[in-house]
Amino acid sequence: MSDTPRLDWPSRRDPPPDWRRGAAAVAALSFDVDAETPILAVDERYATHLSTMSHQAYGPRVGIPRILELLARLEVRSTFFFPGATVERWPDALSAVLEAGHEVALHSHRHVPLVQLSPDEQRADLERGLAALAAHGVTPAGYRAPLWQQTRYTLDLLAEYGIRWDSSLMDDDRPYVIDPGAGRPALAELPVHWSLDDWEQYAFVPEPDIGQNIELPRKVLELWTGELEAMRATGSLCLICCHPFLTGRPSRLRNVERFVEFARGLGDVELLTCGEVAARVLDDPAPS
Numbered sequence: 001m002s003d004t005p006r007l008d009w010p011s012r013r014d015p016p017p018d019w020r021r022g023a024a025a026v027a028a029l030s031f032d033v034d035a036e037t038p039i040l041a042v043d044e045r046y047a048t049h050l051s052t053m054s055h056q057a058y059g060p061r062v063g064i065p066r067i068l069e070l071l072a073r074l075e076v077r078s079t080f081f082f083p084g085a086t087v088e089r090w091p092d093a094l095s096a097v098l099e100a101g102h103e104v105a106l107h108s109h110r111h112v113p114l115v116q117l118s119p120d121e122q123r124a125d126l127e128r129g130l131a132a133l134a135a136h137g138v139t140p141a142g143y144r145a146p147l148w149q150q151t152r153y154t155l156d157l158l159a160e161y162g163i164r165w166d167s168s169l170m171d172d173d174r175p176y177v178i179d180p181g182a183g184r185p186a187l188a189e190l191p192v193h194w195s196l197d198d199w200e201q202y203a204f205v206p207e208p209d210i211g212q213n214i215e216l217p218r219k220v221l222e223l224w225t226g227e228l229e230a231m232r233a234t235g236s237l238c239l240i241c242c243h244p245f246l247t248g249r250p251s252r253l254r255n256v257e258r259f260v261e262f263a264r265g266l267g268d269v270e271l272l273t274c275g276e277v278a279a280r281v282l283d284d285p286a287p288s
C-alpha cells in the first residue's frame with residue numbers, strides 16, 4: 001500500500017482588504033500570444049505542416065493587429081503573455097503590443113508544460129524566455145505557465161528571478177499572496193479558470209490534439225458575462241484569457257468588445273491590467 005501523496009503547497013495569505021478600491025469586482029483581459037509554440041512543443045516535426053502552422057500564425061499575423069485596434073478604440077489596457085519562442089519568430093508582434101502601451105508578461109520559452117520538465121530544464125526554459133524578452137528591452141514582472149501546468153518549484157524559480165506575480169493557479173477566484181519561503185520575495189497570484197479561457201471553446205486542428213471544439217461566440221459571451229455578474233457578490237477577479245490565433249477571428253473578437261461593454265455597463269466593475277491587480281495585492285507602487 002502506498003502512502004498518501006503529500007501536497008506541497010506554498011504558504012499563502014489574503015491581499016490587502018481594499019485591493020478592489022471599492023469596486024464590486026475587478027475584470028482583466030489577457031492575451032496569450034502562443035502562435036506556433038503549443039504545436040511545436042508537442043513535436044517539432046509539425047514545423048513542416050504548413051497548414052497547421054498557418055492556423056497558428058493567424059495569431060500574430062492577423063489577430064494581434066485587430067486586437068490592438070479594438071483595445072485602442074475601447075481605451076482598455078491589457079496584458080499580453082509572450083513565450084520567448086514567439087518573440088524570436090514574431091518580433092514585430094511584440095513591438096506592436098509595446099508601442100500600443102500594453103503590459104507584456106512572460107509565458108515560458110517553448111510552451112512545454114512545466115510538469116514535464118526537470119528543475120534544471122525549468123530553470124533553462126525560464127532563462128531563455130527572459131533573455132528573449134530582454135533582447136527587446138522588456139523585463140517582465142509577471143508570468144503564466146504553459147497550459148497552466150506548473151510545479152511548486154516553478155514558484156521558487158519565479159521569485160528567484162525577480163518575477164512579482166504569477167497567473168497559473170485555480171484554488172481561488174480572488175487574487176492572493178504567495179510566500180515561497182527561504183527568504184524569497186512574495187509573489188501575487190492572479191487565479192485563472194478553464195471556463196474563462198477561449199482555448200476550451202474554440203481550439204481545433206486535426207492534429208495534434210489541442211482541442212476539438214468550435215463553439216458559438218454567443219455561448220462564450222454568456223459564460224464570461226454570467227461569471228462576471230455573479231463575481232460582484234463574491235468580490236472576485238474575472239480574468240479572461242484569450243489567444244490571438246483563436247479570438248482574433250471576427251465574430252469572436254466582437255465578443256471581447258461586448259464583454260467590455262457589459263463590464264462597463266454594470267457600473268461597479270473596474271477593468272485593470274494583471275500588473276495593476278498584482279501591484280495592489282502586493283502593496284507595490286502601481287506600474288506605469
Ligand SMILES: [Zn+2]
Nearest residue numbers: 032034146147
Ligand atoms: Zn499558452
